[in-house]
Amino acid sequence: AQRVTQPEKLLSVFKGAPVELKCNYSYSGSPELFWYVQYSRQRLQLLLRHISRESIKGFTADLNKGETSFHLKKPFAQEEDSAMYYCALYTGTASKLTFGTGTRLQVTL
Amino acid sequence: GAGVSQSPRYKVAKRGQDVALRCDPISGHVSLFWYQQALGQGPEFLTYFQNEAQLDKSGLPSDRFFAERPEGSVSTLKIQRTQQEDSAVYLCASSSPQPYEQYFGPGTRLTVT
Numbered sequence: 001a002q003r004v005t006q007p008e009k010l011l012s013v014f015k016g017a018p019v020e021l022k023c024n025y026s027y028s029g030s031p032e033l034f035w036y037v038q039y040s041r042q043r044l045q046l047l048l049r050h051i052s053r054e055s056i057k058g059f060t061a062d063l064n065k066g067e068t069s070f071h072l073k074k075p076f077a078q079e080e081d082s083a084m085y086y087c088a089l090y091t092g093t094a095s096k097l098t099f100g101t102g103t104r105l106q107v108t109l
Numbered sequence: 110g111a112g113v114s115q116s117p118r119y120k121v122a123k124r125g126q127d128v129a130l131r132c133d134p135i136s137g138h139v140s141l142f143w144y145q146q147a148l149g150q151g152p153e154f155l156t157y158f159q160n161e162a163q164l165d166k167s168g169l170p171s172d173r174f175f176a177e178r179p180e181g182s183v184s185t186l187k188i189q190r191t192q193q194e195d196s197a198v199y200l201c202a203s204s205s206p207q208p209y210e211q212y213f214g215p216g217t218r219l220t221v222t
Contacts, residue, residue, distance in 0.1 A: 043112075043213045043214065044200065045213065088151075095165065097152075097154065097211060099152045101150055102151050
């Protein structure tokens with residue numbers, strides 16, 4: 001069965017510091033990984049997906065199949081990045097997303 | 110444009126009551142998903158529709174949970190004889206054409222007392 005692990009419940013960084021939100025997955029097939037974000041009082045929304053290899057709001061994530069990881073990174077954190085971040089795994093056979101438990105990113109001055 | 114909407118936004122039910130949660134997906138979206146999010150957890154899959162067909166209901170926790178989408182648009186999640194462990198936020202998402210790019214509603218927070 002597929003599983004997504006986000007080991008940190010809370011990550012607190014200073015504005016301008018680098019950010020790395022960790023995500024590990026277990027899945028025997030070929031995975032598609034995503035990061036979803038939920039800002040305060042807003043709904044869950046897609047941030048980025050590994051297959052597009054794009055940078056959104058300065059965030060990037062690289063799929064490392066050897067380490068089964070999909071960490072989210074940003075070189076310089078901004079206050080507006082404070083939010084709840086969820087890593088998710090999509091398996092086409094089941095057409096569903098499996099989410100991690102989420103990491104709250106708190107960016108302070 | 111209009112996103113996914115859910116109603117009610119908040120529901121308080123006494124233990125043993127039946128509840129019905131509604132989801133209005135984005136117009137034209139073929140796929141519709143229900144998730145349950147307990148406090149401090151990520152969303153957990155409940156069930157999936159493609160048009161009116163319920164293709165996967167493997168995540169429904171018990172036979173007290175029932176979902177339908179009779180005309181392939183609006184969906185209702187019904188919970189019979191609610192229990193305290195049913196307290197959670199229930200999220201609806203729709204997508205088209207790719208099922209992995211899901212657009213979420215604001216959720217319904219269910220509290221069972």
